[in-house]
Amino acid sequence: MFLHGNWGELGLIKHYVGIDIGKQTHVACVLNAENAFSKHLHFNSLRPGFEKLLSFLASLGCSKGETIIGCEATGHYWLTLFEKLKGEGFTVFVLNPLQVHSFRNENIRSLKTDDRDCELIATVLRFGIGVSAEMPNESLYQLRELSRFRHDLVRQISSIKVKVLSVLDRVFPEYQTIFRNIFGLASTAVLTQYPTVEAIAALDISKLTKVLETPSRKRFSKAQAEKLQQHARHSD
Numbered sequence: 550m551f552l553h554g555n556w557g558e559l560g561l562i563k564h565y566v567g568i569d570i571g572k573q574t575h576v577a578c579v580l581n582a583e584n585a586f587s588k589h590l591h592f593n594s595l596r597p598g599f600e601k602l603l604s605f606l607a608s609l610g611c612s613k614g615e616t617i618i619g620c621e622a623t624g625h626y627w628l629t630l631f632e633k634l635k636g637e638g639f640t641v642f643v644l645n646p647l648q649v650h651s652f653r654n655e656n657i658r659s660l661k662t663d664d665r666d667c668e669l670i671a672t673v674l675r676f677g678i679g680v681s682a683e684m685p686n687e688s689l690y691q692l693r694e695l696s697r698f699r700h701d702l703v704r705q706i707s708s709i710k711v712k713v714l715s716v717l718d719r720v721f722p723e724y725q726t727i728f729r730n731i732f733g734l735a736s737t738a739v740l741t742q743y744p745t746v747e748a749i750a751a752l753d754i755s756k757l758t759k760v761l762e763t764p765s766r767k768r769f770s771k772a773q774a775e776k777l778q779q780h781a782r783h784s785d
Contacts, residue, residue, distance in 0.1 A: 567671030734764035
């Protein structure tokens with residue numbers, strides 16, 4: 550859930566921490582009240598990397614009540630760091646990447662490299678603009694992730710089915726006249742055990758009948774098996 554943030558009302562802020570999120574390595578820097586940037590810190594997403602970040606912040610005097618931390622909502626890579634920082638008591642804002650990108654283009658055209666992105670994020674925090682994100686309810690978040698996973702699986706299955714039908718149309722076009730559902734249990738059993746036209750054509754008719762009868766609960770009989778085999782023997 551994305552909410553417009555106004556972190557200028559949080560009180561006296563002395564440090565603005567920008568973190569550029571990467572797949573394996575993050576980059577952090579601190580902007581102080583005098584508008585001066587610290588050196589960059591590169592750290593990984595594992596526990597030692599997080600402890601390295603905490604030590605870095607402590608060395609710069611970034612107390613929890615006077616520091617705000619910002620990062621971009623980059624994929625899912627920000628989630629672990631967000632939860633750890635919140636658990637340590639820090640105020641953390643997750644920024645909309647589109648807002649940060651827009652700020653870069655309109656105001657700070659020189660900040661384009663990955664190492665400089667953390668400075669940009671810290672600057673956005675100092676200006677008190679942008680869009681912040683809050684962690685959703687855990688159950689809702691899990692449901693959202695499961696829904697996305699299911700959507701991806703359905704999309705992949707649909708793509709694979711299209712490819713299977715394309716191959717069948719080329720190598721055994723008559724096959725689809727036997728089955729109402731190419732991906733039903735009976736058809737799948739045939740294609741799994743005898744995936745070529747030659748194998749179906751040479752198969753003993755009693756074996757082919759059994760392959761069809763068992764998964765279809767005898768809705769497919771010897772007549773359908775014979776018809777399928779004849780199509781296989783005469784297929785172009």
